Amino acid sequence: MKHPIESFRDHFKDVVEEVQRFAVFVRAKEFQEQSIVKLEELLAECSQAKDKAIAEQSEDTANAYLAFEFMAKALVEEFRFYLALKADAPDSAWDHLVNAESSSAAAMKSHAVASHLDGYIQRLHALERLLFPQPVFFSSGFIVRESECSICGVEYGECTHVKGRPYMGKLCARIVKKAELQEVSVVSDPADKHCRALHYTDNGITRNVFTQRAVPDEDAEQSPPAYPEGRADAPSGSAEA
Ligand SMILES: [Zn+2]
Structure with a gap:
């Protein structure tokens, strides 16, 4: 009999193969929207299976389902990236692409079932380089006075959990x-690619760095970027994984 993880992997692969042919910019918007619906159903199946493994205290299995969850999230973010580009919303497209990259990296940290994602991540990086001008990134340096482990809640460093490693279906974060x-x-290779300059000023006019459209003064305040739900590594400055 097949191990439940192997059966789930086959099912996961079938759904991914079905939607992946639409993960190309020129495919019709409606097929990409339908792909997101299918992937969100798959994501719910991953979460259910993960919860069952956690209830059974089966750590390796729970971590494998965590990796499947992150892979499904990465694909959802990739489809949202194409749809945002088509909607002439490059700021949002950037955030979805970066979310796809970080979800893929988190999947690889979670379990060996996601060990094959190097090529996929390289493809996302290639899209980033080809479609966007090199952004100006910010990085904040700070001295941590108090931090806790996301797994057990004690002062980080006082327990045996290590940030970025999986524990019973969760990635540890500080x-x-x-x-x-x-x-x-200002850095060229930031820990968090969401921390970037959104606008610049030229001859007294504030413009969007991607579109170069003039932005009204009230919108020129830097707004917080969008983070995916359940992201293991929170924005820099609040948690690190
Ligand atoms: Zn801990």
Whole structure:
């Protein structure tokens, strides 16, 4: 008899193969929207199976389903990226592409069932380089005064959990509770690609860095970027995984 994980992997592969032919920019919008619906159903199946494994205290199985969840999320984000580009919303497209990259990386950290994603991640990086101008990224340097482990809640470093490693269906993150900001610097290879300059000013006119459209003054305030639900590594400055 097949191990339940192997049967689930076959089912996962079937759904992914069915939708992957629409994961190309030129495919019709409605097929890409339908693909998101199918992937969200798959995601719900992953979460249910993961919860069952957690209830049975089967850690390796729970971590495998966590990896499937992250892979399904990455694909959903990739489809949302194409749809945002088609909707002339490059800021949102950027966030979805970065979310797809981080979900794929999180899947690889979660379990060996996702060990084949290097090529997929390279493809996402290629899309990033070809479709967007190199953004100006920010990175904040801070001294952590108080932080806790996301798995057990004790002071980070006092337990045996290590950030970025999976434990019973969850990736460990260091949740920063208190920190002193030291500096904000401009970097080319940031820990968090959501932290970037959104606007620039030229001859007194504030413009969007991607579209170069003038933005009204009230919109020129930097707004917080969109993060995927359930992302294991929260925005920089609050948690690290
Ligand atoms: Zn811990």
